[in-house]
Amino acid sequence: MASERDVRARLQRAGQEHLLRFCAELAPGPRAALLAELEPLEPEALREHCRSAAAACARPPGPPPGLATRLRPLPPERVGSASRSDPETRRLWEEEGFHQIALNKVAVLLLAGGQGTRLGVTYPKGMYQVGLPSQKTLYQLQAERIRRVEQLAGERHGTRCTVPWYIMTSEFTLGPTAEFFKENDFFHLDPNNVIMFEQRMLPAVTFDGRAILERKDKVAMAPDGNGGLYRALADHRILEDMERRGVEFVHVYCVDNILVRLADPVFIGFCVLRGADCGAKVVEKAYPEEPVGVVCLVDGVPQVVEYSEISPEIAQLRAPDGGLLYNAGNICNHFFTRGFLQMVTREFEPLLKPHVAVKKVPYVDEEGNPVKPLKPNGIKMEKFVFDVFQFAKNFVAFEVLREEEFSPLKNADSADRDNPSTTRRALLAQHYRWALQAGAHFLDAHGAQLTELPSPRGSGEPAAVCEISPLVSYSGEGLEVYLRGRAFQSPLILDENRARALQP
Numbered sequence: 001m002a003s004e005r006d007v008r009a010r011l012q013r014a015g016q017e018h019l020l021r022f023c024a025e026l027a028p029g030p031r032a033a034l035l036a037e038l039e040p041l042e043p044e045a046l047r048e049h050c051r052s053a054a055a056a057c058a059r060p061p062g063p064p065p066g067l068a069t070r071l072r073p074l075p076p077e078r079v080g081s082a083s084r085s086d087p088e089t090r091r092l093w094e095e096e097g098f099h100q101i102a103l104n105k106v107a108v109l110l111l112a113g114g115q116g117t118r119l120g121v122t123y124p125k126g127m128y129q130v131g132l133p134s135q136k137t138l139y140q141l142q143a144e145r146i147r148r149v150e151q152l153a154g155e156r157h158g159t160r161c162t163v164p165w166y167i168m169t170s171e172f173t174l175g176p177t178a179e180f181f182k183e184n185d186f187f188h189l190d191p192n193n194v195i196m197f198e199q200r201m202l203p204a205v206t207f208d209g210r211a212i213l214e215r216k217d218k219v220a221m222a223p224d225g226n227g228g229l230y231r232a233l234a235d236h237r238i239l240e241d242m243e244r245r246g247v248e249f250v251h252v253y254c255v256d257n258i259l260v261r262l263a264d265p266v267f268i269g270f271c272v273l274r275g276a277d278c279g280a281k282v283v284e285k286a287y288p289e290e291p292v293g294v295v296c297l298v299d300g301v302p303q304v305v306e307y308s309e310i311s312p313e314i315a316q317l318r319a320p321d322g323g324l325l326y327n328a329g330n331i332c333n334h335f336f337t338r339g340f341l342q343m344v345t346r347e348f349e350p351l352l353k354p355h356v357a358v359k360k361v362p363y364v365d366e367e368g369n370p371v372k373p374l375k376p377n378g379i380k381m382e383k384f385v386f387d388v389f390q391f392a393k394n395f396v397a398f399e400v401l402r403e404e405e406f407s408p409l410k411n412a413d414s415a416d417r418d419n420p421s422t423t424r425r426a427l428l429a430q431h432y433r434w435a436l437q438a439g440a441h442f443l444d445a446h447g448a449q450l451t452e453l454p455s456p457r458g459s460g461e462p463a464a465v466c467e468i469s470p471l472v473s474y475s476g477e478g479l480e481v482y483l484r485g486r487a488f489q490s491p492l493i494l495d496e497n498r499a500r501a502l503q504p
């Protein structure tokens with residue numbers, strides 16, 4: 001255990017000794033906790049962190065000057081499209097993806113260290129359930145999609161295969177996530193193939209470069225952003241684990257998209273056949289201010305310009321066809337080869353520039369009273385997962401349909417968009433479309449057939465409630481055998497049991 005003297009000396013070197021100003025009055029337990037929290041902070045790194053936070057904050061807000069002239073849309077040869085390609089090409093991509101999955105070469109990696117502040121929950125976002133008839137949580141939907149994609153790949157290639165699930169958590173989410181998986185029996189996945197690891201935390205800093213004490217015995221710490229992934233991969237020797245398992249391709253995604261296709265064979269196959277080392281799924285941006293990053297070229301190099309760092313003028317620019325010029329919305333679904341991740345963790349990670357978020361950070365004043373600030377008082381520094389795109393030798397983007405693949409849960413229901421209701425509706429509308437495509441009919445409570453128009457673009461309630469378990473269908477496949485020519489009263493919950501009963 002760290003001695004107070006050691007920790008004090010280290011903090012002195014970092015210019016942050018004020019973090020111990022209440023130490024003398026703390027009981028032994030809280031004092032030990034504070035020292036334990038401070039011990040891992042490297043003095044030089046802490047000094048640099050605080051200095052660069054204050055320096056970044058002193059720069060004028062908004063995009064760097066001249067950004068507009070440095071940006072270009074991605075050239076078409078770098079972009080593949082799931083919806084605009086012919087069915088044969090799509091089939092080839094999918095086949096390649098399934099082939100790689102069957103060879104046990106594909107893993108998924110979930111970014112789940114965030115705090116869910118906008119959603120307003122105190123537990124990990126993945127534990128949220130948006131009110132589906134099945135009451136499944138985001139984690140359960142994801143686990144079941146893994147099981148189904150393993151099954152589909154296995155059936156095609158006459159083998160049993162595994163898609164390991166790496167889950168990056170943070171100090172906030174590791175405990176409850178691990179507990180939740182245990183309580184739910186890992187959703188019937190083999191616990192050996194669910195690998196949780198923790199990203200690092202960094203102190204929040206005042207505008208003049210002092211790390212903030214949240215309580216007398218606790219520093220205000222925040223996860224180091226989803227780009228903390230690369231350090232965490234190294235800290236926990238995750239790439240070595242992947243190598244041992246023979247994993248070559250990694251699908252990285254963030255927790256909040258209810259429609260996420262884990263280890264999507266079409267995306268994986270596209271990236272592999274293109275020889276890409278790094279790829280990103282994108283959707284057409286819905287409106288100029290939509291809070292999604294745009295994938296584009298900066299000085300000729302593929303990058304994402306985050307929504308918080310693009311000016312409204314650039315976001316509103318139009319292409320000659322009338323669409324948005326910067327139209328490729330990042331949905332935080334990335335493809336990396338293990339080789340690329342290795343290069344990043346070994347060489348490029350230190351080059352990633354942290355991004356600055358100015359936030360309201362609760363703190364204790366000089367007398368030790370807790371204060372909840374009414375306006376922003378602190379800086380959180382985060383790295384972004386996509387900032388490694390610039391180091392790729394062969395970057396590709398893959399455009400997919402929003403209504404099939406993107407509906408993120410960001411906000412509480414009090415917000416208009418990206419909330420529990422919109423995500424629930426997006427999933428149910430998708431399943432309703434799948435059921436109609438498979439030849440199902442729906443009846444109202446009196447037995448009359450419902451008008452079967454798929455709801456427009458995922459908004460509004462579908463005419464009938466239909467929820468299909470990912471264990472029955474991953475992306476709409478294989479439903480005809482249960483549904484063709486049959487009439488169902490809403491709600492139709494097509495889980496494994498119902499599917500068995502419907503099988504001819």
Ligand SMILES: CC(=O)N[C@H]1[C@@H](OP(=O)(O)O)O[C@H](CO)[C@@H](O)[C@@H]1O
Binds near residue numbers: 332408
């Ligand atoms: C740093 C980062 O990965 N930002 C991503 C991420 O945004 P958050 O607001 O951080 O959830 O997800 C968005 C898609 O939901 C994507 O558009 C954006 O670029």
